[in-house]
Amino acid sequence: MKTLNVVHLSDTHLCAEGKLLHGTIDAWARLRAALHAAKHFTPDVVVVTGDIADRGAPVHERAAKLFAKFENELGCPIIAVPGNHDPQESVNEAFNTFRLSTGPHIANTVHEIDGLRIIGLDSGGYREARGWLDAPQLRWLSSLLTQPAPRGSLILMHHPPVEAMAAELSGRGLANPEDLALILSGSDVRGILCGHFHQAGVGQLKGTNVFMAPATSYNTNAYAPQEILNGPESSWFSLLQVDAQSIRNSPIPVRHGTRKNKNQIASKTTNATRARIPAHSRETSS
Template identity: 30%
Template sequence: MPPNGPRLLQISDTHLFADPAAEQAGVVPELRLRATLRAMAPWAATADGLLHTGDLVHDGSPAGYQRLREALLALDLPGLVMPGNHDDRDQLQAAFATGPVTAARTLPLGEWTLIGLDSLQTGEVPGHLGEAELAALDRALADCTTAYCLVALHHPPFPVGTSWLDAIGLDNPAPLFQRLAADRRVRAVVCGHVHMAFDGRLNGFRTFATPATAAQFLAGAEAFATDRGPPGFRWFDLRADGGIDTGVVRVTGV
């Protein structure tokens, strides 16, 4: 474990297809994932956990989930995955039912606990936390024995300043923030979905989003627009005093 506390690596929005040569939004997601994982390998050697915040697969294919699982396992880290709007929940849960990288609820990281939430509404682009998922969050917080927590879900419950994306985030942020505000151990909410980097604060929490390994979206755009920038991943150093050091690493040569 690094002296700065446990290190968590986040990737998001890998958007794989059954066909590894398939293109989406002008890029080949498989190639960009492979390049990102090569760049992550030296970081993984000093990391303690892995987080994937959804849109694992673009077409819901079992072959896509299987290739992604094998690729993530090569980092040799325990990890959590959670579905995004492009995922097939049943296929995702089947592929990540067991092993060090799973669709489990929590991942312990020293004095921190990572809690994953499922915001997928089948057939819809925006996210929603149903009553069962909110109850599962209540149980996870009640069972949590660590000093600090991070909560991760695909859809941001906060605006990122890009209007078309802010219209398709989590459609019921209020009950989530109500719960998190009641538990001061929760220090951050970590998301995917927006295919860009974001680092903000809301209601006393740190709020983060992380670039896709697939195509990037253009920050500040009023309608769908891609950004030709490179893929990336995020690292978090989870400090013993409850602070968070973090940054995004962009992958060159893709």
């Protein structure tokens, strides 16, 4: 079996037309740049783990059309689940048009990519920090997993079922991870893909790998005393390579704008180095 390339996007935080995220970030341009960058890795599937909108903005119809456009350009499905910024049922039939079946919520989907089963879960939590998997979803998932897939399964959800490393993000993941862990025990699930924390990370839920994607919109600054926005180049996604024996995961930076000359590149490198100085230092960068 060939290695499958899974491009993992998350937390696009798309705003209503004409508006910038936090007044400075063109989230639509960043999403398009990430999807264009995905072409370089010849993905077999692209997954989007929630917060498609920012604060419930009415963008989902437009987002679904953009995903359909890039499904044609990339030649692969784009699978999406909602996050806590997405109103209930906003990730609807316009998304996930390659689904094989649907669960108790419209965003519950099953796809199969060359023997790899990908299961979408809706962890809800609209306008709340924490998410929750309700009983109907858990029963549906348990029923699905009674039959293993040829390459195993991946789960998509927005809220990580593991605690964040950053204190500012503590208590913002999945509220009932033990319920999920009980169902996954002994199953063919090889990994859980999620977002929400705006930081790349890897964890384990009682032996099941958890891959947390960075955000295409913005990512948090690990050196800051509290959650703040990173600079204009802070747009990332993850690439997972799945074969019969292993899953390899790597965060990938998204390039923005046009090609820079050597002097501009050198200047950016210097600024990037200074930006890594801890926040408590007297020296700061603009």
